[in-house]
Amino acid sequence: MTPPLFSYAIRHGDDRLVLGHRLSEWCGHGPILEEDIAMANIALDLLGQATMFLKLAGRVEGQGRDEDALAYWRDEREFRNLELVELPRGDFGFTMVRQLLFSAFAYHHLEALARSSHLELAGIAAKAHKESRYHLRHAAEWVQRLGDGTAESHERTQKALDQLWPWTGELFFQDDADRALAAEGVAPDLESLRAPWEGMMKEQLARATLAIPAAPMRMTGGRIGRHTEHLGHMLAEMQIVARSHPGAKW
């Protein structure tokens, strides 16, 4: 049986690996230089966080896989990230709305996880939580500026929110592994994060003059390895160099 902690560390590590990669696709394509740099910086933070989670996962598993083996040598069905983070990056508005939805979740999740009875997990969460504060503030500022901006920026940002909102249901997905960890005080009950997350989203989206879609938050699948058609393409690009030159050093 897969150890619950392996499953947990893989899920939250994969979120960051995949979202970090999506953000890094903006490198050289940002709308302005400062944002190009900001997105690359946030991508690096996420990659660093992914490294910490995947390293822990590899050790818990005890099969000799390190963070690189887990990032480059697993196939699509073995990834456990949210489908929200694997969707193509879209336009800048789409990227910023997704950053807001995810960063607000990460902010609440990591804050709670920093109180974990598992000291290493708590340490990783405390470190990542500090970074999530900057990510959240950055995204919230942009969503406000775009939503409450010109007619076109408003329309495009609202459209991005309409497309992304249904995928947010998966943020709170839990199975037996999560419940086992929550019972031991290793991880927070994700359901307890729903109200603070929704409260924050209501406030921020209202400030940005955006309407929360009526569509229910229902998409799930990523947490059990069922992904959209987009992840495989992304992984092909992300993994090609490592797989073409196994063990290469530079």
Added chain:
Amino acid sequence: MVGGPAEWRWSGAADGPDVAVSGSRGKDALLVLEEVKDPEVPVLSVVELGIVRGVEADADRVAVTITPTYSGCPAMKTIEDDVRGALGRAGFESIEIRTVYSPAWTTDWIPEPAREKLRAYGIAPPGAAAAGEPVPLGRTVRAVKCPYCISPDTALQSEFGSTACKSLYVCRSCKLPFEHFKSF
């Protein structure tokens, strides 16, 4: 922890960050590390920045515990290599470097004399870290003084600068752009 509880805490700088130092050559090794500069902020040593958390050294054997500033800091490998090189040149043959994530690095560990060095170098030093407070969303005004003319009339250009630990500002008085070491 580096080989159990440290015998004593010491830093060569008058007002340096706490480093757990132990072993008969612990102090020697720390003095060596105080000469290793951060590759991105070459005006500060890795000790002054609070990256070095512990040093344990006896005879020709040394173990150094370091912590990253930001979890994705791309300079960590260079820092490791620089630490290894400096200790090797100082006669240590067995060099072990351990990375820890907890307690999380904070700019509060940067001592006042090091902040003065940052300012002289043209980087506005960090204010107190506010990790425990709720994150302020929406427009926030933070008082960051220009490191060149000390004017408080400055404007944030970007939350993210040339490295994760810095943001970009411009001074409205002397018109110069400058970097601010983010409170973290």
